[in-house]
Amino acid sequence: MATVEIRDVRKSYGPVDAIKGIDIAIRDGEFLVLLGPSGCGKSTLLRMVAGLEGITGGEIAIGGRVVNTLEPKDRDIAMVFQNYALYPHMTVFDNMAYGLKIRGIPKAEIRARVDKAAEILELGRFLDRRPSQLSGGQRQRVAMGRAIVREPAAFLFDEPLSNLDAKLRTQMRVEIKRLQDRLRITSLYVTHDQVEAMTLADRILVMNHGVAEQIGTPLEVYQRPASLFVAGFIGSPPMNVLDGRIDDRGEAVLVPGGQRLPLPQPRPTDAGRPVKLGIRPEHMAVAAEGFSIEIELVEALGADTVVYGRLPDGETLLVRMAGIPTVRERDRMTVAPQADALHLFDAVSGRRME
Amino acid sequence: MKPTRFIDLVPHIVLIVGVLIFAYPIYVTLIGSTWDSGTIGRGGLPLWPGGQGLDNYAQAWAGEAGARAKYTPVRTMMLNSLIMALAIALGKIAISILSAYAVAFFRFPLRMAFFWLIFITLMLPVEVRIIPTYKVVADLGLINTYAGLAIPLIASATATLLFRQFFLTIPDELLEAAKIDGAGPVRFFIDVVLPLSRTNIAALFVILFIYGWNQYLWPLLVTSSGDMETIVTGITKMIGTGESANDWNLIMATTVLAMLPPVAVVVFMQRWFVKGLVDSEK
Numbered sequence: 001m002a003t004v005e006i007r008d009v010r011k012s013y014g015p016v017d018a019i020k021g022i023d024i025a026i027r028d029g030e031f032l033v034l035l036g037p038s039g040c041g042k043s044t045l046l047r048m049v050a051g052l053e054g055i056t057g058g059e060i061a062i063g064g065r066v067v068n069t070l071e072p073k074d075r076d077i078a079m080v081f082q083n084y085a086l087y088p089h090m091t092v093f094d095n096m097a098y099g100l101k102i103r104g105i106p107k108a109e110i111r112a113r114v115d116k117a118a119e120i121l122e123l124g125r126f127l128d129r130r131p132s133q134l135s136g137g138q139r140q141r142v143a144m145g146r147a148i149v150r151e152p153a154a155f156l157f158d159e160p161l162s163n164l165d166a167k168l169r170t171q172m173r174v175e176i177k178r179l180q181d182r183l184r185i186t187s188l189y190v191t192h193d194q195v196e197a198m199t200l201a202d203r204i205l206v207m208n209h210g211v212a213e214q215i216g217t218p219l220e221v222y223q224r225p226a227s228l229f230v231a232g233f234i235g236s237p238p239m240n241v242l243d244g245r246i247d248d249r250g251e252a253v254l255v256p257g258g259q260r261l262p263l264p265q266p267r268p269t270d271a272g273r274p275v276k277l278g279i280r281p282e283h284m285a286v287a288a289e290g291f292s293i294e295i296e297l298v299e300a301l302g303a304d305t306v307v308y309g310r311l312p313d314g315e316t317l318l319v320r321m322a323g324i325p326t327v328r329e330r331d332r333m334t335v336a337p338q339a340d341a342l343h344l345f346d347a348v349s350g351r352r353m354e
Numbered sequence: 355m356k357p358t359r360f361i362d363l364v365p366h367i368v369l370i371v372g373v374l375i376f377a378y379p380i381y382v383t384l385i386g387s388t389w390d391s392g393t394i395g396r397g398g399l400p401l402w403p404g405g406q407g408l409d410n411y412a413q414a415w416a417g418e419a420g421a422r423a424k425y426t427p428v429r430t431m432m433l434n435s436l437i438m439a440l441a442i443a444l445g446k447i448a449i450s451i452l453s454a455y456a457v458a459f460f461r462f463p464l465r466m467a468f469f470w471l472i473f474i475t476l477m478l479p480v481e482v483r484i485i486p487t488y489k490v491v492a493d494l495g496l497i498n499t500y501a502g503l504a505i506p507l508i509a510s511a512t513a514t515l516l517f518r519q520f521f522l523t524i525p526d527e528l529l530e531a532a533k534i535d536g537a538g539p540v541r542f543f544i545d546v547v548l549p550l551s552r553t554n555i556a557a558l559f560v561i562l563f564i565y566g567w568n569q570y571l572w573p574l575l576v577t578s579s580g581d582m583e584t585i586v587t588g589i590t591k592m593i594g595t596g597e598s599a600n601d602w603n604l605i606m607a608t609t610v611l612a613m614l615p616p617v618a619v620v621v622f623m624q625r626w627f628v629k630g631l632v633d634s635e636k
C-alpha cells in the first residue's frame with residue numbers, strides 16, 4: 001500500500017529522448033494505466049519505476065521514499081512481464097515462493113501465502129507443475145501469483161495480456177479487475193489496448209512520443225480528449241476529424257461542403273479561426289439535413305453497424321448505428337452529429353479548445 | 355508401401371555396414387586380449403576367444419612386468435588418466451561457465467575486448483603453445499604432478515563460447531524477474547543459470563572427459579616417472595621399437611581397459627542428458 005509519485009521524469013538513450021518529462025502522482029490503491037502506441041515509452045517509464053532502467057532526470061518516490069538509486073529488490077514492488085518470465089525449471093509453487101525465500105520469510109508463512117494466492121487465482125491443482133505444463137492463461141496467473149505473494153507496495157504490469165488469445169484476454173481482464181477490487185494495491189499497468197485501459201483503469205495516462213498527452217479517468221479521456229492524438233487513439237472506430245473554420249460570429253463551425261454546425265456555446269473570441277472538428281462515429285445519426293455521404297462499406301458487427309461513408313469532398317466519414325444494418329453499400333444517406341458532441345481542436349497544435 | 359520399405363532399409367544397411375567396419379578392430383582387440391602372446395606373435399590370431407583372458411587382465415591390471423618388459427600397472431595409469439580427465443573436464447566447465455556468465459550477463463569496461471581475447475585463444479591449440487607452456491609448467495615445478503597434467507589444458511574458449519551462446523537465449527526478463535525477486539548475481543547463477551544449463555553441462559562433460567582422457571602429447575612431455583604415466587601414453591610405451599617382441603596380449607587387455615571409462619561416461623551421461631532434454635524448457 002503506497003503512493004507512487006513520478007516527478008518530471010526523463011530518460012535519454014544517448015541523443016534519443018525516450019521520456020520527455022512526465023509528472024503524475026498515483027494515489028494509494030489506485031490503478032493507473034499507461035496507454036499509448038508501441039514505442040511511445042510506456043515500458044521505459046514502468047521499468048524506471050521498477051529500477052530496471054536508470055533515471056536520466058527527475059524523481060520517483062514510492063510510499064513517500066525517493067527510490068532513484070535503490071535496487072529493484074529494495075523498492076518493494078512486484079512486476080508481471082509480458083512473456084511471464086517464469087523460472088522454467090521450478091514448479092509453480094517454487095516460482096511463487098522464490099522471492100519470499102530470498103527475503104528469508106519463514107517456511108510456514110511462505111506456504112500460507114502461496115496457498116492463499118493459489119486459491120485466489122485457482123492454481124491450487126497446479127502447484128507441483130512446471131510452467132511448461134501449463135496453458136498460457138495459467139502461466140499468466142502464476143506470474144500474477146508471484147506478484148501477489150510478495151504483498152508489495154505497488155504492482156507493475158507490462159502488457160501482461162498481450163500474449164493471450166482474444167477470449168482469454170477478456171477473461172483475464174475481468175480477473176485482474178476482480179483482483180484489484182479485492183486487494184486494492186497501487187498498480188501501474190502498461191498496455192496499448194484501449195479496451196483494457198478503459199475497463200481496468202481508475203485513471204489513464206495517455207502517452208505519445210515520451211510525453212503525457214492526457215491524464216484522466218476513462219470517461220474523461222473519452223468524453224473530453226485533450227488532443228487530436230488522444231481523440232484518435234481512444235474509441236473504436238476512431239473519431240472523425242474534419243477541417244473546419246469557426247464562422248465570423250463565433251456561433252458555428254463551417255466545414256467544407258458548406259455544412260454549418262452550430263456550437264453549443266458561442267465563442268466570439270475564436271471567430272474566423274481554423275479548427276479541427278472531431279465527431280465520434282457513435283454520435284452521428286440519420287437526419288433530415290447534414291452530411292450527405294455515399295456509403296462505401298457497411299460492417300455489421302451484430303450489436304451495431306459501422307458505416308464508412310464518403311463526403312462530397314472525398315473525405316471518409318464513419319457512422320456507428322445501433323442494431324443490424326438498415327442501409328446498403330452505394331446508397332446515399334444524410335447524417336448529422338448530436339449538437340453537444342462536437343470536439344474542437346486547434347488546427348496547428350492539435351490541443352483541445354475548451 | 356513397398357518403396358517406403360526399401361527407403362527405410364537403405365539407412366539401416368548403411369548403418370550396419372558402418373558399425374561392422376568400426377566394430378571389427380575392437381572385436382579383434384577383445385579377442386586378442388584372451389590369447390597368449392605366443393599365438394598373437396605368430397600372426398595367426400583366431401577369431402574366437404581363447405582361454406588366457408583372466409590371466410592377461412589380472413597381469414595388466416596389477417602386474418609390474420610382462421614377459422619381456424617392465425610396465426607401470428594399468429590400475430595406476432587408469433587412476434592418473436581418470437584424475438587428469440576429470441580435472442580437465444570439470445575445470446574447463448567451471449571456468450568457462452563462469453567466464454561466459456560474466457561476458458553474457460554483465461556490462462563491464464572492456465567486456466568485448468575480453469570476449470575477443472578468449473575467442474583468439476581458439477586459434478592457438480595446445481600444440482602451438484606447447485613449448486612456452488612447458489617452460490612455465492617446469493618453472494613452477496609442476497612436472498610429474500596432476501596440476502601440471504591438467505591445468506594447462508583447462509582454459510577453453512570453445513566451452514566459453516558455447517555457454518555464452520546458450521546464455522544469450524535466456525530471456526532478459528528472467529534476469530529482471532530475479533532482480534525484482536531479490537536475487538543477486540551469485541544467487542541467480544546458482545538458482546537459475548546452473549539448473550537451466552544442466553543439459554549443456556552434461557553434453558560438454560562427455561566431450562571434455564573424452565578429450566582429457568585421450569590427451570597424448572602433453573602428458574608425454576610433463577610426466578617422466580612411471581607412477582605419473584597416463585594410460586594413453588602408457589600403451590604406446592608398451593609397444594616396443596622392434597628390438598624385442600611385444601606382449602600383444604597385455605597391450606590388448608590394456609587397450610580394452612582403457613576404453614571402459616569413456617564408454618561408461620557416455621552410457622551414464624546419455625541417460626542424464628536425455629532426461630535433461632525431455633524436461634528441458636525455456
Ligand SMILES: Nc1ncnc2c1ncn2[C@@H]1O[C@H](COP(=O)(O)OP(=O)(O)O)[C@@H](O)[C@H]1O
Nearest residue numbers: 013016018036037038039040041042043044045
Ligand atoms: N535500451 C534502449 N536503447 C535505446 N533505445 C531504447 C532502448 N529501450 C527503448 N528504447 C527506445 O525508447 C522508446 C520507448 O520504448 P518502450 O518504452 O519500449 O516503448 P513501448 O513500451 O511504449 O512500446 C522506443 O523508441 C525505443 O526504441
Ligand SMILES: [Mg+2]
Nearest residue numbers: 042043044159
Ligand atoms: Mg513495451
